[in-house]
Amino acid sequence: xxxxxxxxxxxxxxxxxxxxxxxxxxxxxxxxxxxxxxxxxxxxxxxxxxxxxxxxxxxxxxxxxxxxxxxxxxxxxxxxxxxxxxxxxxxxxxxxxxxxxxxxxxxx
Amino acid sequence: xxxxxxxxxxxxxxxxxxxxxxxxxxxxxxxxxxxxxxxxxxxxxxxxxxxxxxxxxxxxxxxxxxxxxxxxxxxxxxxxxxxxxxxxxxxxxxxxxxxxxxxxxxxxxxxxxxxxx
Numbered sequence: 001x002x003x004x005x006x007x008x009x010x011x012x013x014x015x016x017x018x019x020x021x022x023x024x025x026x027x028x029x030x031x032x033x034x035x036x037x038x039x040x041x042x043x044x045x046x047x048x049x050x051x052x053x054x055x056x057x058x059x060x061x062x063x064x065x066x067x068x069x070x071x072x073x074x075x076x077x078x079x080x081x082x083x084x085x086x087x088x089x090x091x092x093x094x095x096x097x098x099x100x101x102x103x104x105x106x107x108x
Numbered sequence: 109x110x111x112x113x114x115x116x117x118x119x120x121x122x123x124x125x126x127x128x129x130x131x132x133x134x135x136x137x138x139x140x141x142x143x144x145x146x147x148x149x150x151x152x153x154x155x156x157x158x159x160x161x162x163x164x165x166x167x168x169x170x171x172x173x174x175x176x177x178x179x180x181x182x183x184x185x186x187x188x189x190x191x192x193x194x195x196x197x198x199x200x201x202x203x204x205x206x207x208x209x210x211x212x213x214x215x216x217x218x219x220x221x222x223x224x225x
Contacts, residue, residue: 001169034211043203043215044145044153050211087153091210095141095167099153 002026002090004033004100012106013078021073021103023088028068032092035064035073038102039084047086048073075105083107110134110214112204117219124194124223130187130204130216138162138182141207144189146200147218156202157189194223 003026013019023033031051036044046055048064051071061076075082088100116128128144144156157178158167166178177190187204199222205212 032210036212043217044205044212045215046211046213049213055213085151089153089212094210095158095165096169097155097210099145099155102151102153 001096002029002093002098004088004090004098006086006088006100006103008103009101010104010106012108014108015078015080017078019075019078019105021075021086021105023066023071023073023100025069025071025090025092029090029092031067032090032094033064033066033071034089034091035062036087036089037082037084038087042084044087078105078107080107110206112206112214112216114202114204114216114219117202117221119222119224120194121225122195122223125190125192126194126221128189128191128202128219128221130189132185132187132204132206135206137180137185142180142187143205143207143212144176144178144187145203145205145212145215146198147203148197148200154200158207159187191221194221196223199223 005024007022033051035048038044052064063074085102087102091097111133113131143158159178163180175193179188201218203218204216206214
């Protein structure tokens with residue numbers, strides 16, 4: 001199985017900060033990584049697909065980068081509504097797939 | 109608007125069975141692969157099962173094989189998950205998700221399963 005390791009587990013930020021969330025794969029997966037946001041009591045929402053492709057309706061402050069084994073989700077100028085859990089998911093082994101353990105974004 | 113609405117969760121004793129449903133609307137149901145994904149109390153997301161658009165192919169992680177069955181009724185726009193020999197570690201929120209290519213682009217609101225005596 002392809003393992004995904006997200007770091008940090010918890011990230012405390014101030015509004016307006018630029019933050020980067022990391023996702024590392026146990027083997028090279030090209031750009032087959034997707035990012036999801038999950039707010040409290042909500043369902044996962046797709047933010048970025050295939051490492052860097054934007055999703056309609058998602059604010060432009062969210063962007064993704066990386067390939068191979070190292071991937072980053074960047075939020076430019078964090079807003080209070082961005083407080084949530086963030087998960088990466090790999091589909092390189094489709095139709096099987098796995099998720100990272102998540103990063104919790106908190107406001108300082 | 110794409111909508112996925114799960115139902116059927118509840119409290120089940122260990123060793124019991126349960127069938128979950130996911131009613132879909134707002135898209136051509138028969139054109140998309142679908143999955144069940146669960147979220148444990150520790151908030152970990154786990155892939156449970158995937159079914160192809162026509163229902164001919166199903167996929168499970170090794171840990172779910174033999175106890176879980178995924179099926180769909182394209183005439184009723186509904187996805188199902190039949191679970192048996194349930195264990196306490198199956199306690200989770202169960203989400204259905206639509207796949208556009210390999211991406212889970214829409215998720216339902218989830219239904220909660222608790223396995224406890």
